[in-house]
Amino acid sequence: MTELPARVSLREVGPRDGLQNEDPIPTAAKVDLIEALSATGLRRIEAVSFVHPAAIPQMADADEVWTGVRPRDSVRYSALVPNRRGLQRALAAGFVDLEVVISASDTHNRENIKRGTDESLAGLPELAELAHAGGATLQLIVSTAWGCPYEGEVPVERVLRVVKQGVAAGVDSLAFGDTTGMATPTRVTRLVGEVRAAHPDSPIGLHFHNTRGTGLANVYAALQLGVDDFDAAVAGLGGCPYAPGASGNIATEEVVSMLEDMGVETGVDLEALLEVAGMAEAYVGHPAPSQVLRAGPRWKTVPRPPAD
Amino acid sequence: MTELPARVSLREVGPRDGLQNEDPIPTAAKVDLIEALSATGLRRIEAVSFVHPAAIPQMADADEVWTGVRPRDSVRYSALVPNRRGLQRALAAGFVDLEVVISASDTHNRENIKRGTDESLAGLPELAELAHAGGATLQLIVSTAWGCPYEGEVPVERVLRVVKQGVAAGVDSLAFGDTTGMATPTRVTRLVGEVRAAHPDSPIGLHFHNTRGTGLANVYAALQLGVDDFDAAVAGLGGCPYAPGASGNIATEEVVSMLEDMGVETGVDLEALLEVAGMAEAYVGHPAPSQVLRAGPRWKTVPRPPAD
Numbered sequence: 209m210t211e212l213p214a215r216v217s218l219r220e221v222g223p224r225d226g227l228q229n230e231d232p233i234p235t236a237a238k239v240d241l242i243e244a245l246s247a248t249g250l251r252r253i254e255a256v257s258f259v260h261p262a263a264i265p266q267m268a269d270a271d272e273v274w275t276g277v278r279p280r281d282s283v284r285y286s287a288l289v290p291n292r293r294g295l296q297r298a299l300a301a302g303f304v305d306l307e308v309v310i311s312a313s314d315t316h317n318r319e320n321i322k323r324g325t326d327e328s329l330a331g332l333p334e335l336a337e338l339a340h341a342g343g344a345t346l347q348l349i350v351s352t353a354w355g356c357p358y359e360g361e362v363p364v365e366r367v368l369r370v371v372k373q374g375v376a377a378g379v380d381s382l383a384f385g386d387t388t389g390m391a392t393p394t395r396v397t398r399l400v401g402e403v404r405a406a407h408p409d410s411p412i413g414l415h416f417h418n419t420r421g422t423g424l425a426n427v428y429a430a431l432q433l434g435v436d437d438f439d440a441a442v443a444g445l446g447g448c449p450y451a452p453g454a455s456g457n458i459a460t461e462e463v464v465s466m467l468e469d470m471g472v473e474t475g476v477d478l479e480a481l482l483e484v485a486g487m488a489e490a491y492v493g494h495p496a497p498s499q500v501l502r503a504g505p506r507w508k509t510v511p512r513p514p515a516d
Numbered sequence: 517m518t519e520l521p522a523r524v525s526l527r528e529v530g531p532r533d534g535l536q537n538e539d540p541i542p543t544a545a546k547v548d549l550i551e552a553l554s555a556t557g558l559r560r561i562e563a564v565s566f567v568h569p570a571a572i573p574q575m576a577d578a579d580e581v582w583t584g585v586r587p588r589d590s591v592r593y594s595a596l597v598p599n600r601r602g603l604q605r606a607l608a609a610g611f612v613d614l615e616v617v618i619s620a621s622d623t624h625n626r627e628n629i630k631r632g633t634d635e636s637l638a639g640l641p642e643l644a645e646l647a648h649a650g651g652a653t654l655q656l657i658v659s660t661a662w663g664c665p666y667e668g669e670v671p672v673e674r675v676l677r678v679v680k681q682g683v684a685a686g687v688d689s690l691a692f693g694d695t696t697g698m699a700t701p702t703r704v705t706r707l708v709g710e711v712r713a714a715h716p717d718s719p720i721g722l723h724f725h726n727t728r729g730t731g732l733a734n735v736y737a738a739l740q741l742g743v744d745d746f747d748a749a750v751a752g753l754g755g756c757p758y759a760p761g762a763s764g765n766i767a768t769e770e771v772v773s774m775l776e777d778m779g780v781e782t783g784v785d786l787e788a789l790l791e792v793a794g795m796a797e798a799y800v801g802h803p804a805p806s807q808v809l810r811a812g813p814r815w816k817t818v819p820r821p822p823a824d
Contacts, residue, residue: 212702315820319820319821355814356817357817357818358817358818358819358820359817360815360817361815388811389807389811389814390814392774392777392778393736393774393778394520394777394778394779395777418729418807419807419810419811420770420773420774420807420808420811420814421726421731421732421767421770421773421774421806421807421808422732422770422773422774423729424729424730424732424733425732425733425735425736425774427733428701428733428736428737429736448811450811450818451810451811451812452810453803453810454807454810454811455807455810459729462728462729462730465728465729465730466700466701466728466729466730466733469700469702469703470700470701470702471702495761498729499697499726499727499728499729499762499763500728500729502759502760502761502762502763503696503697503727503728503756503758503759503762504759506663506697506698506728507668507669509664509665509666509667509668510665510666510758511666512623512627512666513627
């Protein structure tokens with residue numbers, strides 16, 4: 209059997225990617241959530257995004273949220289930035305790990321940030337330069353990497369073209385987003401293989417959504433390739449803006465449950481994380497799609513009913 | 517990359533394992549469901565179980581259901597039988613593919629059929645003989661093969677002991693049930709490897725539940741070992757009796773969606789199956805946990821919203 213990585217680095221994206229696709233919750237709740245997540249053993253948390261408040265009202269209080277959080281030394285907190293203005297706000301707030309999302313699908317990029325993919329790519333060298341000048345790293349997250357809700361199939365070649373320009377622009381690492389859960393294990397294997405072949409020195413992280421149930425299968429496929437960097441959202445927060453009722457991000461507790469059982473260390477205390485997942489579910493006010501939140505850890509047994 | 521099987525044989529278990537864990541639905545609805553499933557390209561359907569009506573009221577009308585169904589030549593229909601009486605009823609009804617479930621966990625077996633695992637195993641040779649004398653095949657389904665809701669861990673050795681006695685009893689094939697979704701890919705790989713090493717000539721099928729989100733990851737792990745026989749339930753019918761709100765069987769349309777996208781042929785028309793999944797959801801009267809039912813096939817695109 210293929211050797212799996214001994215440990216993985218999870219980035220918790222519930223406070224940003226998760227909450228961005230839920231009805232807005234109070235600033236204090238966001239602060240609570242980030243602090244509670246910080247106590248579970250998670251070592252990376254995407255805390256906020258510095259986007260225009262008219263574009264994403266859910267993130268309008270990013271500065272207030274971050275001011276409210278007492279950060280832990282054990283956690284690296286990151287922020288998503290859409291453009292130069294957001295990047296400057298993130299640096300001013302003290303973030304040293306930044307992410308920028310560019311969609312491999314031109315239609316999706318235009319819907320998302322009102323610019324074509326090429327225009328976004330043209331601005332990337334400046335963003336990388338500003339991030340580095342400010343002492344921060346910049347990750348390029350390529351979204352719709354396995355398909356687009358508007359365009360359908362996204363050829364691997366288009367993803368590779370975005371990656372090539374990102375690497376040339378000087379980004380520090382790459383991530384690939386399965387925006388609407390269109391990836392399957394063989395597609396994951398192909399894309400990771402091609403990106404590595406072209407850019408063997410670029411660190412790769414993967415961001416799966418469970419929109420069609422394949423989230424953990426894709427994680428398993430990637431683990432077999434040695435990928436050790438995954439995004440996930442506590443309680444599976446976020447849903448899918450294109451399919452009401454469908455799942456969004458893979459649930460962090462489902463990832464932790466599967467990985468730890470397979471001997472892949474995450475550093476996360478699953479029982480503590482499940483408490484936070486319950487808190488997150490209460491904050492958003494509807495049942496979360498996380499199966500492990502419903503069923504509990506696999507070591508949880510039920511009492512045998514009394515004999516008839 | 518590991519070569520995957522070119523095709524798999526799916527057994528649809530929604531009408532039996534699925535409906536057994538839902539509130540009872542009318543006989544005519546069961547007939548409708550079986551006939552509709554038969555028209556999707558599925559080639560095997562577990563139609564009913566012949567259990568005592570006091571034990572499982574949901575299956576009390578098994579004879580009426582089966583009398584009502586107009587079977588298709590393209591489909592093999594099977595029945596679950598708990599004991600000699602049930603087996604005789606199934607043969608009398610004309611079934612030629614029968615299944616018997618024995619739990620590797622003694623506690624679970626007692627809760628399920630009021631007998632210990634050893635007692636069930638002791639009766640197996642007679643069941644196999646009766647099935648064969650009646651011109652039918654008998655499959656042994658080993659439940660709680662990766663863990664038990666009452667006992668927790670179930671050692672592989674206990675599963676192998678059940679298998680050994682089943683093979684000695686003359687069963688025609690083996691299946692392994694992940695009764696409450698405690699399997700993960702490495703556990704699947706280990707069990708399949710050990711069973712094959714001990715019984716290289718016994719055909720193996722796998723029956724996964726998605727109770728903790730790992731259902732499709734387990735399918736992918738098994739595919740990589742060349743396993744080509746899986747159970748699944750339309751719409752993910754069934755839930756989990758031990759964890760209210762948690763998923764039960766993996767959803768057939770999620771399996772079909774992932775496999776066909778990976779070039780593994782199932783013979784099933786996904787769009788037709790999704791119509792039946794919607795029908796099944798309506799019959800049980802609550803939202804089904806199937807993600808592909810919510811999100812649609814991966815080739816379904818959404819219209820781009822009008823420009824601002």
